[in-house]
Amino acid sequence: MGRYRHNAQAIRALVRPDSVHRDLYLDPELFELEMERLWRHTWIYVGHDSQVPEPGDYYTAQVGREPVIMLRGTDGTVRVLANRCAHKGTKLIGAVTGRCAAGALRCPYHGWTYRLDGTLRTVPLKSGYEGTGFESSEAARGLQPFACENYRGFVFVRLGADGPGFEDYFGESLSSIDNMVERSPAGRLEVAGGVLRYLHDCNWKMFVENLNDAMHPMVAHESSAGTAKRVWEEGGSVSPAPMVIEQFVPFVNGYDFFEKMGVKVYDNGHSYTGVNFSIHSKYASVGDYERRMTETYGEERAQRILGEARHNTVYFPSLTIKGAIQAIRVARPLAVDRTLIESWTFRLVGAPDELLGRTTTYTRLINAPTSVVGHDDLHCYRSIQEGLASGGNDWVNLNRNYSSAESAGVTGNYGATNEIPMRGQYRAWARYMTLGTQEG
């Protein structure tokens, strides 16, 4: 018998205005409830529609506890279906990507087939079901499509029936996706360059919190970015700086830089750092990219699009994007102390290939299981996971720049070293962990 399943009050009590209880990161029951509630009431990123360009193309993923298929139908619509045969539960597709043969999904076990919209097409020896009441069974309904939104190529799903609508949930935070898409002279993104899959032996929230934590880079990344800076300087600071130096060095900018870049916080746990400028602002221009942008958008609008260099945008709880470098990271929780972080990269359609090279270089340097930046981040997350096991202090402190005025709402612009993005995330966490529950 758990402490939290039937006690919304107890769940709410874990989130104070300025601190959160360590059970959020440690308690297996809360993790199960997150998968049942947070991961079902909110909008979770599945994939990008460029991964399934043609009818019948699929991409399979795990959303919370749910194996899903992102599938382009014969009508061109991208849907997200349960990857579970309506008969006995066999996963219909074992591969990660591919194309359905003969325009249908076919179960590898008993050969039931489904149309690309998920409806049941054929069952072998169908006469065996005559007069059995099969028509009114769950199985006869086929694969239920989940509530799904394709926002400018980014495909999100809401698994549960309850929860906010897509626009209500994300609101103006979608401007970060807009900016990422508009950085393409053709107004289109394509997944390219492969996916890095980095296993984190920590709770998913350490990762998500860290994305808009502007107080850690100069400390945690001194050994990597600081060493890169020193090695380059000892080599004579050759100009122009190589791309890898351009990408590493801003991580060890001072507190003043990170404070002044600014953070914008929205309702429902979303936020982005880099309102005014970011570590991506001073990248050298690449080839004739800016000319191509001006051709599409005109001088003024092109400059406005490229002038936005947002750092990280968190689409709570599952997706974080870096529009300025065309890379995203997706948190896929596996267990209370185990999380898969996927890093995907994108081609800006119509832009020179060198830009994709910049993107793949960045994601390798920063997000790979072999990244010296990633190593130190993960070391800290894992240390939290182990450190929080100690008794004596149950609370994780989020007091930095806290103001009691936040009780009215967290939305607004702040200095980026403020811990308000995290306070906003946990307000949303408590909201969706208790949505529709009976007080116990």
Place this chain on the structure above:
Amino acid sequence: MSVSVRASDTALVDFVYREARLIDEKRLDAWYELFTEDGRYWMPLTRGQPDGETHTSLFYEDRLLLKVRIERLRSPNAFSQQPPSFCQHVLQQPTVEQADADANRYVLRTPFMYAESQLDRQLILAGVSWHHLVLIDGALRIRLKKIDLLNCDAALPSIQLFL
């Protein structure tokens, strides 16, 4: 007319064994010097990956990036190295796949097992290394070391040293 000096098969094979040993013994400055000025250390992210430019790799390090990694391992602020990691290569006999003295091009193929340990954690990886070597002033150097990891497409934990 100059007569090409050919590196012997024994010298080539010995070089590969010695290179792995330098990593395992953490003699990383000596290891770094094995790379030519334009040398690369490459571990692709996918099988048959054509290049490291427009596709992400696990490693695609030039000398500058190798230097940064080696120097970082010595930093007191390399927190992920507290406690430090150690590694051990177990190599199958390398085979000489190409030996073209005129083009100064030597390619060896070496299946391997690699273990990386950090106190109570141990990671075991397997794959095939490809050494593209050149003779410079009578010494073999690495132009490219390419590591085809068996599970390059797997979800991986931190890999902190060199394969």
